[in-house]
Amino acid sequence: MKLNILLFGIARDIVGGASLALEVEEKTTVEALIAHLHKVYPDFDRLASLMIAVNSDYAKGEVVLKENDEIALIPPVSGG
Amino acid sequence: MKLNILLFGIARDIVGGASLALEVEEKTTVEALIAHLHKVYPDFDRLASLMIAVNSDYAKGEVVLKENDEIALIPPVSGG
Amino acid sequence: MEFKITDQPINEQEVIDLVRSPHCGGLSVFVGTVRNQTKGKKVISLEFEAYEAMAINKMREIAEQAQQRWKTDKIAIYHRVGKLSVEETAVVIAVSTPHRKESFQACEYLIDTLKQVVPIWKKEIYEDGEIWVAAHP
Amino acid sequence: MEFKITDQPINEQEVIDLVRSPHCGGLSVFVGTVRNQTKGKKVISLEFEAYEAMAINKMREIAEQAQQRWKTDKIAIYHRVGKLSVEETAVVIAVSTPHRKESFQACEYLIDTLKQVVPIWKKEIYEDGEIWVAAHP
Numbered sequence: 001m002k003l004n005i006l007l008f009g010i011a012r013d014i015v016g017g018a019s020l021a022l023e024v025e026e027k028t029t030v031e032a033l034i035a036h037l038h039k040v041y042p043d044f045d046r047l048a049s050l051m052i053a054v055n056s057d058y059a060k061g062e063v064v065l066k067e068n069d070e071i072a073l074i075p076p077v078s079g080g
Numbered sequence: 081m082k083l084n085i086l087l088f089g090i091a092r093d094i095v096g097g098a099s100l101a102l103e104v105e106e107k108t109t110v111e112a113l114i115a116h117l118h119k120v121y122p123d124f125d126r127l128a129s130l131m132i133a134v135n136s137d138y139a140k141g142e143v144v145l146k147e148n149d150e151i152a153l154i155p156p157v158s159g160g
Numbered sequence: 161m162e163f164k165i166t167d168q169p170i171n172e173q174e175v176i177d178l179v180r181s182p183h184c185g186g187l188s189v190f191v192g193t194v195r196n197q198t199k200g201k202k203v204i205s206l207e208f209e210a211y212e213a214m215a216i217n218k219m220r221e222i223a224e225q226a227q228q229r230w231k232t233d234k235i236a237i238y239h240r241v242g243k244l245s246v247e248e249t250a251v252v253i254a255v256s257t258p259h260r261k262e263s264f265q266a267c268e269y270l271i272d273t274l275k276q277v278v279p280i281w282k283k284e285i286y287e288d289g290e291i292w293v294a295a296h297p
Numbered sequence: 298m299e300f301k302i303t304d305q306p307i308n309e310q311e312v313i314d315l316v317r318s319p320h321c322g323g324l325s326v327f328v329g330t331v332r333n334q335t336k337g338k339k340v341i342s343l344e345f346e347a348y349e350a351m352a353i354n355k356m357r358e359i360a361e362q363a364q365q366r367w368k369t370d371k372i373a374i375y376h377r378v379g380k381l382s383v384e385e386t387a388v389v390i391a392v393s394t395p396h397r398k399e400s401f402q403a404c405e406y407l408i409d410t411l412k413q414v415v416p417i418w419k420k421e422i423y424e425d426g427e428i429w430v431a432a433h434p
Contacts, residue, residue, distance in 0.1 A: 152279070159278050
């Protein structure tokens with residue numbers, strides 16, 4: 001299935017774009033996606049944290065992704 | 081000597097005016113003035129507290145009053 | 161430091177802008193407003209009275225205490241006097257500090273201490289009477 | 298409750314007036330402003346970026362937590378995005394409560410928690426470079 005991942009802050013700089021289109025296996029989990037991204041973009045290893053949001057909320061590692069989910073990569077936040 | 085005492089809040093209501101002119105002995109202390117006022121206006125006994133300010137600051141009981149001091153009667157404050 | 165006793169409505173923005181500072185990341189503000197009830201009794205309006213010269217002196221004194229203790233940058237305190245309706249602003253305290261935690265602590269100290277030592281008096285006016293707040297035990 | 302992400306300058310007065318309430322005596326406001334330095338390094342400007350839909354969701358979530366815990370009346374949170382200069386306002390949080398103590402506690406909880414969970418990112422721009430704040434350990 002195809003995922004479109006929104007990118008913000010330093011994640012946008014690391015990937016080099018505001019979003020990333022990825023072809024992944026059906027039933028890919030959040031944790032598998034994070035592992036995949038770390039492999040493709042080693043600079044993510046240097047971040048203090050890297051989380052995935054699914055449909056506008058933080059998602060746990062075991063959550064299974066679906067094609068129409070709104071998925072975003074969340075590097076360490078620093079608002080305020 | 082003659083003292084002019086500024087009155088605020090409930091003290092103004094008890095005395096019935098914005099200030100009180102009093103003739104007192106030389107070297108009257110804050111504590112003697114308070115005792116005198118309680119005697120003349122027994123309603124002061126019902127207040128939670130009654131303090132004297134001399135020249136815009138709270139004065140201790142032993143402070144000796146002078147004719148040109150700015151003296152004010154301070155019932156319990158409730159600003160804010 | 162800026163202190164004011166005024167019989168005109170207080171503009172909160174004006175007080176905030178007085179303490180804005182390039183050295184600060186945190187700016188805390190307390191706004192005391194007139195509540196429509198006290199202990200279940202309906203309040204129609206409030207009337208504030210101040211011993212102005214002393215009130216300004218005491219505001220400066222407590223602001224200097226806060227400045228020493230929390231290394232605040234700027235402090236402004238405005239207090240209204242006269243008759244106020246429900247929802248109107250009675251007092252605004254604004255404090256700026258390099259980091260936010262100190263701005264909260266200093267601001268809370270200032271309003272707590274103002275209520276204890278600054279010579280301002282509040283009369284609550286009800287449908288059936290009025291009372292000087294805190295006058296009696 | 299009112300939440301907003303905006304690329305326009307924030308008017309603090311507008312946010313305060315959103316939480317004014319006849320039931321409340323206390324109204325606390327936190328204003329986060331751009332500081333001219335971080336750890337001794339001169340800051341020229343800041344750039345904020347938000348994942349807007351999620352940021353609004355998380356603001357609502359933390360506001361509901363504050364509402365439950367401190368029985369707040371009204372809460373408003375405005376956060377600026379885009380490029381900001383020193384002294385400009387990045388965030389305003391305003392909370393009204395019947396009594397003042399709760400307004401301070403809720404307001405401090407909201408800014409502390411916003412900084413931890415709301416998806417907004419800050420880039421500090423120096424004379425000789427820039428950095429995404431908190432990105433690296």
